[in-house]
Amino acid sequence: MKSYRKELWFNTAQRMAFINITRQVAECLEESGIKEGLALVNAMHITASVFINDDERGLHHDFEEWLEQLAPHARSRWQHNETGEDNADAHLKRQVMGREVVVAVTNGRLDFGPWEQIFYGEFDGRRRKRVLVKIIGE
Numbered sequence: 001m002k003s004y005r006k007e008l009w010f011n012t013a014q015r016m017a018f019i020n021i022t023r024q025v026a027e028c029l030e031e032s033g034i035k036e037g038l039a040l041v042n043a044m045h046i047t048a049s050v051f052i053n054d055d056e057r058g059l060h061h062d063f064e065e066w067l068e069q070l071a072p073h074a075r076s077r078w079q080h081n082e083t084g085e086d087n088a089d090a091h092l093k094r095q096v097m098g099r100e101v102v103v104a105v106t107n108g109r110l111d112f113g114p115w116e117q118i119f120y121g122e123f124d125g126r127r128r129k130r131v132l133v134k135i136i137g138e
Helices: 022-032 057-070 079-083 088-097
Strands: 002-010 017-020 037-043 048-053 100-106 117-122 129-137
Touching (some): 002 117, 017 057, 037 117, 048 129, 057 088
Antiparallel strands (some): 002 129
């Protein structure tokens, strides 16, 4: 069995952003030479997420609106913010959107369903953060 590891780095200009990273993950798969196996993609920071969904601008806007309703940034009474941080909402948003995805690798390709793409979700941006791509297989 082979193993491949690479870190992807992101630094968004805005506090919340969704970035399609499918192409970068597919490039990692190609670099790995693995034809059959699994690809793990996970956010290596507790205020960011990796998830699979459709690459549609309206949906991404809806995610932003929905997440802000669930965990508003402006809410001052989050206990975590009493530590001097202002990102309690980002931790909660990450919990909802998830830490990682696992995608099957079949015939050297990411084995997706219709419309599926991999996204990096940033909830406390304006600083450098990483995503781990780990691929195992034959």
